[in-house]
Amino acid sequence: MDLRIFTEPQQGASYDDQVRLAKAAEAAGYSAFFRSDHIMRMGDSSGLPGPTDAWITLAGIARETSTIRLGTLVTAATFRHPSMLAISVAQVDRMSGGRVDFGLGSGWYADEHTAYGLDLPPLKKRFDIYAEQLAILTGLWETPEGETFSFDGEHYKLVDAxxxxxxxQSPRPPIVLGGGGKKRTPELAxxxxxEFNIPFSPRSFAVEQFARVDTAAEAAGRDPKSIIHSAALVLAVGRDEAELERRAKAIGREVSELRQNGLAGTVAEAVDTIGKWREETGVTRLxxxxxxxxxLDHIELVASEVAPQLAQ
Structure with missing residues (x-):
């Protein structure tokens, strides 16, 4: 099982906080450091010190790490023009020596769009924009050097870029998509x-959605096994109940809820939960x-006491 660290810096983290965690994750042996792409805290507090831009932050981390992969779960299509996003991601990939995995989503958090004056179209239009962005991003990256790329869509038009x-990475960084849409999401995947990711959902739903993606891949003439299956789970692991309670309290959650919905409990419970995800859903990455x-002791605990048991 490939274990990756995923963070939510909009909840209150500086660039230095993120670099510190990314370096600790690299030293502990995690394969990747991912972050969200949000610009406002979810909840009722201020979110100090304030948001950090996902791709500027990952550019900095790229120069301060050497082996760990870097990416987003997920870049919001509503935040950036796809042409400029393609340039930013390509540059970070070069700055990292080819360590970027690129996650893209349609955007969803209404409050941050309202607060910062960003347009959040209705879902159908937003998904149309999302689909065009994927076509543009892959088109720009995959166009051979010396040739140009044009695109004539409903929302974007590029002429001889x-x-x-x-x-x-050639022809492009790996692309991570995900979500719960039953038709267009699997088709785009x-x-x-x-890679296709199921975020914060029951295993039963993951099984159903992965099946939709596999069916769509077969219909497109693609081997379903060429798409990595992954999931995201909130982490709260303790050496004993007291440590577990402390970690749950620090993030404002109840232990019982975390045990039901996340990767939570003692080391033995965490190993058991990961085993169930692997056996029931076929995921190979969390x-x-x-x-x-x-x-930082939290991620060290999982790396030193949970991860070795997964190899067995």
Whole structure:
């Protein structure tokens, strides 16, 4: 099982906080450090010190790490023009030496769009924009050097774009898509995704959605096994009940709820839960949502006591 760290910096984390956690995750042996792409805290407090831009932050972390992969769950299509996003991601991929995994979503959190004056169209239009962005991003990255890329869509029009710079990875960084849509989401995954992620959902739903993605891949003439299946779960693991209670309290959650909906409990319980995810859903990768970014001992505990048992 491939374990990755996933953070929510909009809840109150500086760039330095994120670098510290990314370095700790790299040292502990996690394969990747991912972050959300939000610009306002969810909840009733201020979210100090304020938001950090996902791709500027990952660019900085790229230069301060050497092996850990970097990415987003997920970049919001409503925040950036796809042409400029393609340039930013390609540059971070080069700055990291080819360590970017690119997650893209349609955008959803209404309050942050209202607060910062960003447009959040109705769902159908938003999904149409999302689909066009995927076509543009992959088109720009995959266009051979010396050739140009044009696109004539309903929402975006590009004419003879030089399609530069190219990412370090050829033809492009791996693309992570996800979500619960029953028709268009699996179809887009079949066309573009190298990985499909189920965020914070029951295993029963993951089984159903992965089946839809597999069916869509087969219909598109693609081997379903070429798409990695992954899930995201909130993390709260303790050596004993007291440590578990402390970690749950630090993120404002109840232990009973976390045990039911996340990767939570003692080390033995965490190993058991991961085993159930692997056996019931076929996932080979988990994103562990770390909400208390100051608790570096938390990720060290999982790396040293949970991860070795998974190999067995």
């Amino acid at each position: 030089p399609a530069l710079p190219k990412p370090a 079949a066309r573009y995704a190298d 994103y562990l949502q770390v909400l208390d970014m100051t608790d």
